[in-house]
Amino acid sequence: MNEKPEQPKKPKKEKIPRQKMAEQDPRARIQNFDEVPYGFTEDQAKLEASRCLQCKKSKCRDGCPVDIDIPAFLKLIQEGEFIGAARKIKEQNALPAICGRVCPQEEQCEKLCLVGKKDQPVSIGYLERFAADFERNSGKIFLPAKRPPTGKRVAVVGSGPAGLTVAGELIKLGHQVTIFEALHKTGGVLVYGIPEFRLPKAVVQAEVDYLKAQGVEIQTSAVVGQSVTVDELLRDGFDAVFIGTGAGLPMFMNVPGENLNGVYSANEYLTRSNLMKAYLFPQYDTPIIKGKRVAVIGGGNVAMDSARTALRLGADKSMIIYRRSRVEMPARVDEVEHAEEEGVEFHLLTLPLEIKGDERGYVKSMICQKMELGEPDQSGRRRPVPIKGSEYEIAVDTVVVAIGNNPNPLVPKTTPDIQLHKWGGIVADEETGKTSKDAVYAGGDIVTGAATVILAMGAGKKAARAIHKQLTGEDLTPPQPSGGKDNAEE
Amino acid sequence: MGRKVVHKEQLAPNVIRMLVEAPEIAKKHRAGQFIVLRINETGERIPLTVADADVVKGTITLIFQVVGKTTMLLRDVPVGGEILDLVGPLGTPTHVENFGTAACVCGGIGTAPLYPIAKALKQAGNKVISIVGAQKASLLILEEEMQAVSSVLHISTDDGSKGFHGLVTDVLKKILDSGEKVDYIIAIGPLPMMKAVANTTRPYGVRTMVSLNSIMIDGTGMCGGCRVMVDGQRKFTCVDGPEFDGHQVDFDNLGARLKTYREMEERSRKEYEEHLCRLQPAAS
Numbered sequence: 001m002n003e004k005p006e007q008p009k010k011p012k013k014e015k016i017p018r019q020k021m022a023e024q025d026p027r028a029r030i031q032n033f034d035e036v037p038y039g040f041t042e043d044q045a046k047l048e049a050s051r052c053l054q055c056k057k058s059k060c061r062d063g064c065p066v067d068i069d070i071p072a073f074l075k076l077i078q079e080g081e082f083i084g085a086a087r088k089i090k091e092q093n094a095l096p097a098i099c100g101r102v103c104p105q106e107e108q109c110e111k112l113c114l115v116g117k118k119d120q121p122v123s124i125g126y127l128e129r130f131a132a133d134f135e136r137n138s139g140k141i142f143l144p145a146k147r148p149p150t151g152k153r154v155a156v157v158g159s160g161p162a163g164l165t166v167a168g169e170l171i172k173l174g175h176q177v178t179i180f181e182a183l184h185k186t187g188g189v190l191v192y193g194i195p196e197f198r199l200p201k202a203v204v205q206a207e208v209d210y211l212k213a214q215g216v217e218i219q220t221s222a223v224v225g226q227s228v229t230v231d232e233l234l235r236d237g238f239d240a241v242f243i244g245t246g247a248g249l250p251m252f253m254n255v256p257g258e259n260l261n262g263v264y265s266a267n268e269y270l271t272r273s274n275l276m277k278a279y280l281f282p283q284y285d286t287p288i289i290k291g292k293r294v295a296v297i298g299g300g301n302v303a304m305d306s307a308r309t310a311l312r313l314g315a316d317k318s319m320i321i322y323r324r325s326r327v328e329m330p331a332r333v334d335e336v337e338h339a340e341e342e343g344v345e346f347h348l349l350t351l352p353l354e355i356k357g358d359e360r361g362y363v364k365s366m367i368c369q370k371m372e373l374g375e376p377d378q379s380g381r382r383r384p385v386p387i388k389g390s391e392y393e394i395a396v397d398t399v400v401v402a403i404g405n406n407p408n409p410l411v412p413k414t415t416p417d418i419q420l421h422k423w424g425g426i427v428a429d430e431e432t433g434k435t436s437k438d439a440v441y442a443g444g445d446i447v448t449g450a451a452t453v454i455l456a457m458g459a460g461k462k463a464a465r466a467i468h469k470q471l472t473g474e475d476l477t478p479p480q481p482s483g484g485k486d487n488a489e490e
Numbered sequence: 491m492g493r494k495v496v497h498k499e500q501l502a503p504n505v506i507r508m509l510v511e512a513p514e515i516a517k518k519h520r521a522g523q524f525i526v527l528r529i530n531e532t533g534e535r536i537p538l539t540v541a542d543a544d545v546v547k548g549t550i551t552l553i554f555q556v557v558g559k560t561t562m563l564l565r566d567v568p569v570g571g572e573i574l575d576l577v578g579p580l581g582t583p584t585h586v587e588n589f590g591t592a593a594c595v596c597g598g599i600g601t602a603p604l605y606p607i608a609k610a611l612k613q614a615g616n617k618v619i620s621i622v623g624a625q626k627a628s629l630l631i632l633e634e635e636m637q638a639v640s641s642v643l644h645i646s647t648d649d650g651s652k653g654f655h656g657l658v659t660d661v662l663k664k665i666l667d668s669g670e671k672v673d674y675i676i677a678i679g680p681l682p683m684m685k686a687v688a689n690t691t692r693p694y695g696v697r698t699m700v701s702l703n704s705i706m707i708d709g710t711g712m713c714g715g716c717r718v719m720v721d722g723q724r725k726f727t728c729v730d731g732p733e734f735d736g737h738q739v740d741f742d743n744l745g746a747r748l749k750t751y752r753e754m755e756e757r758s759r760k761e762y763e764e765h766l767c768r769l770q771p772a773a774s
Contacts, residue, residue: 182577182708182710182712183708184528184535184574184575184577192708192712220575221575221576221577222577223577223578223580223710226518226578226579226580226710227514227515227518227577227578227579228514228518248710248711248712249711249712249714249726249729250712250713250714252714252717252724254724259717259718259719259724259743259747260746261746261747261749261750262750264714264715265713265714265715267712267713267714268707268713268714268715271707271708271712271713272707275707276534276535276707277532281754281758282754282757282758282761283532284532284534285532285533285534285559285560285758286534286535286707287534287751287754287755287758289750289751360746360749361743361746361747361749408710408711408712409711409729410710410711410729
């Protein structure tokens with residue numbers, strides 16, 4: 001193989017700036033729940049794709065947890081072969097329209113893009129989204145070739161990104177797949193957590209329909225751990241079980257006042273709004289407090305989603321309260337920028353100490369303390385240290401706690417012989433998803449703790465290969481590309 | 491996949507008993523567990539305790555009081571009609587063993603969830619003393635059923651129209667004072683009643699369980715809306731409960747939380763009532 005990047009293609013070409021997607025105006029968009037970016041036009045997509053250097057040894061690909069052949073699909077876009085590009089992505093990634101929207105590309109593929117060394121990297125994420133949307137809107141959804149039936153049955157617990165990926169991979173390989181979803185709707189965090197304005201539900205539905213069209217069976221309102229246990233699934237004829245139940249038990253801060261009316265976990269706040277459509281109350285029956293002054297605790301994507309949801313629910317003031325500084329915020333750059341454009345206030349280096357309520361038990365204010373950054377802690381991020389005497393009170397009527405989740409206990413509790421981490425998550429092999437229990441695999445947040453959609457999908461993919469190997473003996477693991485594990489750093 | 495309503499009857503004013511087809515839930519259900527349902531596409535998800543299950547017919551029994559829009563909608567699902575989503579059984583089943591003498595105290599609609607527990611306690615060999623309370627005689631439900639699973643049945647009504655004239659706690663206190671050794675108490679009913687029972691039994695040191703009806707969405711631990719403080723610890727009613735040690739529950743906080751959406755619920759209820767009126771203008 002040729003080691004050097006391709007030379008002849010680069011005769012001093014005119015510098016094309018990184019293309020931007022047109023977006024809804026911030027003032028307009030906080031009045032609705034519609035998606036914010038409109039996506040690339042065809043011309044924009046071609047132009048942006050032409051920025052790719054088509055490196056022979058593509059670093060970007062190393063940064064992708066599901067190993068998409070990025071240069072190949074970018075080339076197809078450049079050539080106007082948009083559907084071909086979508087299919088190229090789908091060889092490796094079953095959910096491109098979702099990943100194009102929610103992946104932290106700046107930490108993955110785009111971080112390693114060679115163009116990004118001197119200029120802004122190629123917008124790989126926007127292009128992934130473009131190709132997937134183009135294919136979906138064309139109606140020319142292509143069903144991948146399916147292998148002959150193996151007669152093997154696999155149960156997938158949870159229909160979030162990990163579960164959907166496992167199902168998508170295994171159905172192609174000829175296995176029978178049944179997904180068990182606790183909620184009434186399929187998609188897990190993609191439908192209850194991530195808001196419409198960031199990930200339209202129709203996009204998720206299209207991906208779910210795609211799996212169904214391939215023969216994946218989906219049982220909603222089926223709670224594994226309650227309606228049926230993992231052992232029962234194995235006894236009832238499933239040859240393997242994949243657990244992708246996510247990180248489903250919200251954490252709280254343990255400060256006084258956290259049980260006042262108007263204090264929500266981000267899970268509850270977003271579920272009411274997204275899944276139950278409480279923003280359409282009273283046409284929809286689920287209520288939600290439409291706070292005027294909303295404080296969201298946390299600095300991740302879920303916090304940004306909550307703060308932006310608050311604006312759309314009619315808040316005059318929506319604040320992010322985060323105890324570290326801006327650089328430590330785990331949210332995607334796009335989300336932070338969007339939140340800022342929309343007028344979300346950032347109260348950084350700020351720690352909530354107490355939530356105060358009125359005589360009826362509703363939130364009325366919050367006591368906060370200013371912090372400064374000290375020495376790096378275990379995560380390598382500088383530890384926030386409280387500044388004495390810096391306490392102050394902010395008037396708020398709604399508080400959303402978005403500081404993460406503990407693993408959902410239902411499956412671990414009812415699967416006594418499965419090995420758990422101290423924090424309650426399931427222990428699973430990083431390469432195969434194998435748990436301590438025979439024929440049982442796990443992946444996603446239930447194994448890693450709260451992480452990203454794409455990491456859950458990466459885990460799902462590996463688990464699917466391992467399940468396939470258990471069922472058929474065939475090893476589909478691709479030969480390790482050099483430097484293939486580049487996202488070890490958090 | 492909807493769930494078919496196969497039977498519906500009124501047990502008392504605004505109290506409905508409904509049988510719903512749910513064979514796998516009927517098979518799995520144990521005393522103390524609940525389901526979450528959503529009636530239609532625009533509906534909210536609400537938890538309801540399973541009052542009984544028939545494994546042979548594949549049905550579960552729901553008994554509910556009509557208090558707001560969702561329970562009105564549920565009341566108005568015709569026999570043969572469907573409930574859009576129904577999931578369960580959820581929650582941790584009641585811990586049932588032979589305690590010796592068990593007192594089952596219930597008020598109003600609380601009799602519905604208590605009945606399967608009383609039945610299970612009886613089957614486990616307990617002497618079951620039941621105290622069933624209501625505002626007035628016409629609001630008493632499941633009297634015969636409770637009679638059948640109780641060693642002793644006490645009835646009390648606030649207005650004295652049947653049985654003891656007074657509160658269930660008065661009856662309970664008399665029993666405790668009579669020297670009868672009670673080993674275990676479970677109380678299910680309106681929050682103030684459960685709080686009163688817990689306060690009544692505390693000086694006697696008798697273990698007293700209560701079953702909480704917090705606000706829930708998913709019912710599987712995800713939303714955290716059902717959180718309640720028990721002995722200073724945060725618990726999720728849906729997965730840790732619904733039963734907790736009544737001596738440890740922060741009833742006042744739970745009471746306040748249950749009122750979170752009162753105004754919005756009131757609005758929904760009124761709008762639905764008006765909607766029903768418009769449907770039947772000729773009724774007068």
